[in-house]
Amino acid sequence: MRYIRRADERGRVDFGWLQSRHSFSFGHYYDPAHMGFSVLRVINDDVVAAGRGFDTHGHRDMEIISYVVSGSLAHKDSTGTDGIIPAGDIQRMSAGKGIMHSEYNPSETDTANFLQIWILPQHRGIAPSYAQRTISQNGSVTPLITPDGSNGTLSINQDMSLFRVFLQDNQSQSFSTHARWGYLHVINGSLDIDGSIYRAGDAIGLSEEDTITITASQTAEALWFDLPPG
Numbered sequence: 492m493r494y495i496r497r498a499d500e501r502g503r504v505d506f507g508w509l510q511s512r513h514s515f516s517f518g519h520y521y522d523p524a525h526m527g528f529s530v531l532r533v534i535n536d537d538v539v540a541a542g543r544g545f546d547t548h549g550h551r552d553m554e555i556i557s558y559v560v561s562g563s564l565a566h567k568d569s570t571g572t573d574g575i576i577p578a579g580d581i582q583r584m585s586a587g588k589g590i591m592h593s594e595y596n597p598s599e600t601d602t603a604n605f606l607q608i609w610i611l612p613q614h615r616g617i618a619p620s621y622a623q624r625t626i627s628q629n630g631s632v633t634p635l636i637t638p639d640g641s642n643g644t645l646s647i648n649q650d651m652s653l654f655r656v657f658l659q660d661n662q663s664q665s666f667s668t669h670a671r672w673g674y675l676h677v678i679n680g681s682l683d684i685d686g687s688i689y690r691a692g693d694a695i696g697l698s699e700e701d702t703i704t705i706t707a708s709q710t711a712e713a714l715w716f717d718l719p720p721g
Contacts, residue, residue: 493697494696499692501692508539509537509543514533514676515528515534528696528721529718530649530650530719531716532553532609533607534676535607535608537605539602539603541599541600541602542596543595546593548591549590552587553610554647554649555586556582556584556608557605558582559605560578561602562578562601562603565597566593566621568592569590570620574623576623580623580625581623581655583645583647585617585620587648588618606714608653610651617648631656632655636653638650653714655714657712658680658706658710660710662706663704664705665702665705667701668699668700669699670700673718674694674695674718675714675716676692676693676716677711678712680711681707681708682713683706698720
């Protein structure tokens with residue numbers, strides 16, 4: 492059975508400086524029907540006001556991915572990392588046995604939009620680590636994160652992979668899960684899936700032995716998660 496998550500049905504949080512839409516239960520938003528999908532636990536679509544951000548706080552035993560859609564983020568953590576994540580970069584932070592970090596929007600004028608993604612770890616209590624990379628798009632589907640960090644991707648402490656999808660108008664792409672699960676989250680543009688239109692913030696999850704073909708009704712960007720069975 493497929494899991495459909497529409498953008499306007501997501502949880503909404505408004506802190507003034509932060510506007511966030513939660514695909515799954517998180518913080519002030521709780522819905523037992525939406526607690527995650529396989530090892531995918533969080534997708535928060537965050538818009539951060541100029542000069543504002545998340546003060547230093549801690550995490551344990553979580554794989555945390557940041558994908559900056561527009562603007563940039565300044566990141567600092569207890570591993571000694573201190574730098575900027577620009578739009579299009581992919582960042583992975585393994586919280587492991589404990590990490591402290593902060594993120595803020597360094598711009599004095601423009602908002603920053605990023606996807607905060609949490610993946611449940613395969614192994615607990617590992618040493619915390621940080622990795623960030625600019626990965627150029629190569630065709631319609633480009634791997635960003637893989638379990639072993641092969642072919643220039645970032646590695647992650649879980650049996651999952653993350654791909655960036657770019658389709659031009661009327662271009663199509665198929666995804667098959669085989670013995671695994673899959674989850675497609677639309678970042679921008681418009682996609683036709685089985686006669687239904689999916690726009691920014693919409694998502695569809697697939698279980699084993701399923702296939703979808705997506706067609707861009709206008710230029711579209713999305714993330715495809717290859718996940719272990721839930």
